[in-house]
Amino acid sequence: MDNGMESMLDTYLYETNSLLDRLDEMLVADEKAGDFSSDDVNEIFRIMHTIKGSSAMMEFGALATVTHHIEDLFFYIRDTGIDSLSQEHKKELFNLMFRSEDYLRGEISKIENGEPLIENIDDFANDINIFLKKISGDSGQDETAGNDVPDADSVSRDVSLPDDPGAECFLHVFLDSGVGMENLRAYMVANAVRECGIDFRYYPQDMESNSAASQEIIENGFFFAFDSQDAASQAVDILKSQNHISSYEIVTPEVPEPPKEAPAVVPAPAAGPAVPAAPAPVTGAAQAKPAAQVKTGAPVKQSLISVNLSKLDALMAIVGEIVITESMVTASPELQLLPRDSYDNFMKSGRQLRKLTDDLQDIAMSLRMVPISGVFQKMNRIVRDMKQSLNKDVRLTIIGEDTEVDKNIVDSIQDPIMHLVRNSMDHGIEETAQERIDAGKDPQGELILSASHTSSEVIISISDDGYGMDPDKLLAKARDKGLLVKPESEYTQKEALSLIMLPGFSTNQAVTEYSGRGVGMDVVKRNVESIGGMVSITSEVGVGTTMTLKIPLTLAIVDGMKVTVGSSIFTIPIANIRQSFKVTPEQIIRDENGNEMMECLDNFYPIIRLHEFYHLDTEVLSMEEGIVMWVEASDRSYCLFVDDLIGEQQVVVKPLPVFLNPFNLKNYGISGCTILGDGNISIILDVLSLHTAAIENV
């Protein structure tokens, strides 16, 4: 494969994958609702059509065939209306669609890996056809009639105008030779015309559903019947913007000869434009108008593009430099030499530039962030599949799916989350609804998937309301397997629960399709730790289990409050701040070691003087001059004494350089740093670890 083909393949894979994602999303949502909306039927039809077209182009014949059959099926459903299907059929249709999606995904991943595709897809295609027959058979004989009749009379109709007494004129269209799937292309042309609001009929009438019509279209072209000449000439405009049309001609029924002769002279349009195109000179205006019309009628496209990550990084670097250079220019001392008026003007433009560069920086920074919803949506599908195969009734609740996470992290947490969801479905939720009722729970199990941000971490939790885990059982099991490293009595509940994350520990006796091989939790832990995160488990017997993943953000946007201490600027995440106030020395209470405390809302909290803890030089030493910030993180709450507040700002958290890792600043309240608008660096405080370092370890 040469380079051009390679990049086409990339595009094909990307496009097909995103279409399948979209399909999956729709199917899961529709199945929940128990019905297809007509919009979705149209959308599925379009998706299948697109995949079919591009697969055929890339010469993946089997894929094209399967999608073609599905397209046929959805065309039928679209035509007859989804309501004509019985509940049972709908259910079957869902299963069929999920199966198809899996098949398509399987094939696509084979293409990605360069493996050979399954060429024999007759069984699968048959299933789809049987289903189509079944629903069409049930809902009347129209379909069979539609299928058979045109086949029968296509020969007789070969060279004559279609029988349409109401039509004032016909448009006879030939497609380029050898484009493939002529019937569908003809149908697409018809659709394009229809989207512009022109009323017409087309022949052969069954061209989109009957692939046998292809041959006929190849040989004789196809017809549009219009009620007026105007409509016909409008349609001609539209045809000009369509691809793959070799020639067309307006024919009025009074003169039936031309269409008769054209095929006679040229048996196939392969010989090129035998019928001369309507000789309308192509003017710019004529071209633009139909194009605009087509656009308004076209389905709304996903407004996303894919960009190489390294380009984003390069963009970030350049934007950073622009910001620095901008402040260098506007702050340069030479400006003071300018006359008053010009200086003011200059500063005005300077401020404008500043605003723009700020916006630019914000946008550049947000580019790498993607919502976690993509990962969560996939879980929908897993829960749905397992629900069926395990025969458990579970609802999945998703919270915080719009939490934004760095792209790299999203990619690497998908597998761990999937494992955890499977575990919860398989082992967490009770086997039967009766068991749940006996335990006094809602017969429908619940699985909650939630994501949220803290200052330095993304917290993803997967909780179920199932059996819960018994620490004693876990300990006993670990003892049997010889995994204990200290006396059983010394294990805390938390440590006991963590035992399940040891390699080779599986609580389930039987290995199921989904989990129970004793590698799951071990792998989850390793994967999460490899991106610097941690897994923790809380569980209560009979109530449920919650698995929490804490993953540090390599690049997350945080709302922060900037404070100064001496010449350093610190950023405290707004989420951690409860209040900030001025304090008089009288409000300070000291313990016997001189540690300061103060009272807030009837409780006493310790005060940490940031300049003392970090040994910073500052002139602000007395309580009146500085400011006290009351901060809080999980269950710790305390006050920080700083020099001054600068203001609030959204900042991008950057990790400290790797070189500094040996010094463990993370354990001393410094979780990262951020670059401020003027190019200066601010240190981001981790309220929790600062407390640990300053108060608990003294």
Next chain:
Amino acid sequence: MSEQVMNQNENETRQVQEESSSVERCLTFESAGLVLFLSTNYVIEIINGYPITYLPLLPPYIKGIINLRGQILPVVDIRICMGQSDMADSSGDTSGQSCIIVIDVDSLPMGIIVDSVRQVMDIDLQDVRPIPVKRQQKLLDGMVTLNDGSVLMSFDCHALAECRY
């Protein structure tokens, strides 16, 4: 005739290759009263005028971090590493000559503060001899005498990156 020329050319290129195997382009700079050199393979750029953000709780030779076009780099004052803390204080970071050399050691980027940068020159690594003093400097791993009689010390940036000092 043309063949001969070709052969000559080949010989020449071979010679050049042989030479280049041990000759490296090196950046020479002054720090703590010594003249040091460092292969340009490690050097990314030389900057000055960047504000250094102080980070608390770190050893004194780590001056802090700088923002180099959105990239956060640690800055090390090698004068303090080499036990010249008083000199570093007196010369300060503001003196006109001192600057930061940004180096990349095994894709670990960092900045080192030096008194001044001299020039880039070719140094034959075969001429570099070990430092004959027993308690040698931990950040220096060799010395070389130039034709004009001056002595250069080889700066070991790997030692710096791996905190072997």
